[in-house]
Amino acid sequence: MKDLENSLSPSGGEEQRESGAKGFIVRHAEIFRLLPAAVCGLLGIVLLLAPLAPMLSGDFTQAGNNFTGYSVFGSTGRQAGVTVPVVLIVVLGVLCVLFAAAAGIFRKIRSSIWCDAVACLFTVTAFATGLGQALWFGSSVGVFSVLCLVIGLIAAAAAVGETVLHARLLSTRDDKTEWKAQYNHWKAWIYLLPALVILAIFTLWPIFNTLRMSMLKDYDGLAQIGGETFEFGFANFAAVASYSKFLTCLGNTMLLTVITVPISTMLALLIAVGLNSIKFLRKTFQTIFFLPYVTNGIAIGMVFMAMFQMIGGGPTTEPISIGIINNIIKAFGGKAINWVNAGSSYWANMSVLIIYIVWNALPFKILVLLGGLQSVNKQYYDAAKVDGASRSRIFWRITVPLLSPMIAYVVITGFIGGFKEYTSIVGIFGDSMGPVGDKGKLNTMVGFIYDNIDQNQGRASAAALILFAIIFVVTMINLYVSKKKVHY
Amino acid sequence: MDEEVKITETTETPAGTGSAADKVMKAKDIRSVSKKQVVTKILVQIGLYVFLTAVAIAVLFPFYWMLISSFKTIDEYNATVPTLWPKQFVWYNYRGLFVDILPGEVPGLEEGMEVAGELNLGRLFFNTCLVGIVSTILSLIVTVLSAYAFARLEFKGKNLLFGALLATMMIPGELFTITNYVTVSDFGWLNTFTALIVPFLVSVFYIYLLRQNFLQIPNELYLAAKVDGTSDLKYLWKVMIPLSAPTLISITILKMMGAWNSYIWPRLVANDTMHMLITVGLRGTGFVDAATNMVNYPAQMAAVVLVTLPLLLVFMFFRKYIMRGVSRSGIKG
Numbered sequence: 108m109k110d111l112e113n114s115l116s117p118s119g120g121e122e123q124r125e126s127g128a129k130g131f132i133v134r135h136a137e138i139f140r141l142l143p144a145a146v147c148g149l150l151g152i153v154l155l156l157a158p159l160a161p162m163l164s165g166d167f168t169q170a171g172n173n174f175t176g177y178s179v180f181g182s183t184g185r186q187a188g189v190t191v192p193v194v195l196i197v198v199l200g201v202l203c204v205l206f207a208a209a210a211g212i213f214r215k216i217r218s219s220i221w222c223d224a225v226a227c228l229f230t231v232t233a234f235a236t237g238l239g240q241a242l243w244f245g246s247s248v249g250v251f252s253v254l255c256l257v258i259g260l261i262a263a264a265a266a267v268g269e270t271v272l273h274a275r276l277l278s279t280r281d282d283k284t285e286w287k288a289q290y291n292h293w294k295a296w297i298y299l300l301p302a303l304v305i306l307a308i309f310t311l312w313p314i315f316n317t318l319r320m321s322m323l324k325d326y327d328g329l330a331q332i333g334g335e336t337f338e339f340g341f342a343n344f345a346a347v348a349s350y351s352k353f354l355t356c357l358g359n360t361m362l363l364t365v366i367t368v369p370i371s372t373m374l375a376l377l378i379a380v381g382l383n384s385i386k387f388l389r390k391t392f393q394t395i396f397f398l399p400y401v402t403n404g405i406a407i408g409m410v411f412m413a414m415f416q417m418i419g420g421g422p423t424t425e426p427i428s429i430g431i432i433n434n435i436i437k438a439f440g441g442k443a444i445n446w447v448n449a450g451s452s453y454w455a456n457m458s459v460l461i462i463y464i465v466w467n468a469l470p471f472k473i474l475v476l477l478g479g480l481q482s483v484n485k486q487y488y489d490a491a492k493v494d495g496a497s498r499s500r501i502f503w504r505i506t507v508p509l510l511s512p513m514i515a516y517v518v519i520t521g522f523i524g525g526f527k528e529y530t531s532i533v534g535i536f537g538d539s540m541g542p543v544g545d546k547g548k549l550n551t552m553v554g555f556i557y558d559n560i561d562q563n564q565g566r567a568s569a570a571a572l573i574l575f576a577i578i579f580v581v582t583m584i585n586l587y588v589s590k591k592k593v594h595y
Numbered sequence: 596m597d598e599e600v601k602i603t604e605t606t607e608t609p610a611g612t613g614s615a616a617d618k619v620m621k622a623k624d625i626r627s628v629s630k631k632q633v634v635t636k637i638l639v640q641i642g643l644y645v646f647l648t649a650v651a652i653a654v655l656f657p658f659y660w661m662l663i664s665s666f667k668t669i670d671e672y673n674a675t676v677p678t679l680w681p682k683q684f685v686w687y688n689y690r691g692l693f694v695d696i697l698p699g700e701v702p703g704l705e706e707g708m709e710v711a712g713e714l715n716l717g718r719l720f721f722n723t724c725l726v727g728i729v730s731t732i733l734s735l736i737v738t739v740l741s742a743y744a745f746a747r748l749e750f751k752g753k754n755l756l757f758g759a760l761l762a763t764m765m766i767p768g769e770l771f772t773i774t775n776y777v778t779v780s781d782f783g784w785l786n787t788f789t790a791l792i793v794p795f796l797v798s799v800f801y802i803y804l805l806r807q808n809f810l811q812i813p814n815e816l817y818l819a820a821k822v823d824g825t826s827d828l829k830y831l832w833k834v835m836i837p838l839s840a841p842t843l844i845s846i847t848i849l850k851m852m853g854a855w856n857s858y859i860w861p862r863l864v865a866n867d868t869m870h871m872l873i874t875v876g877l878r879g880t881g882f883v884d885a886a887t888n889m890v891n892y893p894a895q896m897a898a899v900v901l902v903t904l905p906l907l908l909v910f911m912f913f914r915k916y917i918m919r920g921v922s923r924s925g926i927k928g
Contacts, residue, residue: 293750294748295748295749295750296744296750298740298743298744299741301736301737301740301741301797302737302738302740302741302797302802305793305796306797306799309771309775309793309794309795309797310763310771310797311763312774313770313771313775313778314763314766314770314771316777317771317774320774328777328780374650377646378647378650381643381646384639384640385640385643385647388644392647392651394914395654396650396651396654397910397914398654398655398658398907398910399654400921401906401907401910401917402903402906402907403855403856403873403874403877403902403903403906404858405856405858405877405878406899406903407657407899407903409877409899410660410661410896410899411657413660413661413895414657414660416892418672418673418890418892427673428672428674428675428677429675430677431660431677466653466654469654471921474918474921498639523767526767527767527768527769530858533858533878538878553769557769557859557863560772560863564777567773568770571767571769571773574767574769575766575767578767
């Protein structure tokens, strides 16, 4: 081993003194080591943009055969095969960008043989994809396919060359420890790889794609396969905003959120304070109040439906049974109400939904608020007792301020959850999102998105982005208010 | 209430001046006040128990109604005045969910009445369990590996990447669903278990939860293990995982519950009977009686009981872990 090193080190010295092209490379080895990473990054960006490019050029007929072709139901012949390379390109693009970011930007210039090998692997795969694409599509190769191929070729050559060079350089030095450190460095990425690949496909790509689809008027994957082109612009947003059904959904969602969040928060606060000031049976009550959380929202929605439902009869005929809730109301001297049947009023439906949503939202809020209460320092209460403060005063002056971070938390999560309300309505009213004969009467924003998901993905994307914007703004307002009111 | 305040306030002010007589007065006052306080305290406690019991009844009533309805005959359920306890306990509502009950086979069941139509509950249970178990195991592996990388291994851009991952938690899931639906169709995964398992394998929240737990384990243990020549994987398996078992159990239960309760995604991507999940099947079945054209609520309630019961059992046994996970997440499943 020692002999080997001795024999190699002088040659290394010779290399340093060597002039010409080889000497230049050796002297500036650090810069050259960055090369594969940089090329990889470029390649990744190109690969990522490739599916977007036909959209920008407006050439959709060809695009359907080349790059994009998000065939939703396409399952015949060549078009079924079209889709796979596109996804592969995106995955590879993401991987390349990740690699480049890791290897080039966030790393020291010194690299190890392993990362070069990985770079080599990535670029070769990218190259192979480009080649495969070119072979697959034959004469209809797009400009970007060729570009990918060329860049992939260059990158692969550069990476291979660099790896060989670097291997020679490494063998001249005794930096085994550094080599090991670099290896550890890369191990982290290997550990992260499965998670990152899945996140890239199912989290990162949707972010880009939703933006893209929302900008194409009435985008539909199936129609695109058929060679249809889509207008680029904000038409989807305009269509969504002026769509009367969407306005109904928006109104329903807003109303449900604005009513249920304060009710459930107040009720949960009262219950939490109550639970905190009793000893006997506290655990039992706590368990009971948590039960709605561990249930299936759809299943229990069906139970609520059954409880409020009138059996038989119609808008004109007398029902066979008016249902358990109406019987209870009657027992207390009230009048039976048509809650959920055909011809029921909007507010009757809403009341059922509000009761169900509050019932469903309580457990989480009680849990958080009770947890907060139990961590409040007892000294505050002792001091208040010494001062003889009344219960209501203790509640408003000590409990609420000290609990305000938790209250802010449940209110914010409540608002976010409220704007995404969907399953509780499906649970009670079913897919029709309304009582019999009144389809879509109680639809929500999320319901609107899912109604459009397989016919008009452009509109669904626009609605999703609007929903995101609303949630974002409301959360920001919540945070702003809580910054002023919350005592940390 | 306000009176108490006044009494104590008036006694408090002279206390500051501090003559002996005042002190005696004050002591007496405090004693009388505390008697009053005892009375109000008892009253308040009674009020609290009444209030909490009322809420508890409101919370429990749907469960109770679901349970007793599932044992009623359809005639009893449809009675003008509902009974709060079944006059006659019948089991065929449950049996009918799994096997076809022939007309006239069971006394009390009218001829030509179907209990649950096309609902194949056994298959739905199997599908849901399969998806739940496989996705939980895979998800645990992926989560443990990434949490370990974020907690123990050093690499450049770690904090940046972690921050970016946390930022994606802000985006509502609906935004992902649209593209994921298209992607999954493109992969040809519609009506497969893969579509139900893979897209939601990685949860940033679980990675975050586990990373925090890993960080609490002292680094000295890691260094000691390194000195002894232990490999990272062995250290992860022998030290990290046993020490963070409670969090892993929380993640397992929440993930399983998520599979059991999921509705939106399974309805989109898996609609055939071979891959349908329990909630989709439950909501999709009308429970409409062919003979009378009326909804068979007792049968529906029996199905709902069977869907709810496993969750309640899991909750009974793992209450601590579920509550721990939930209080941090604010999400269901």
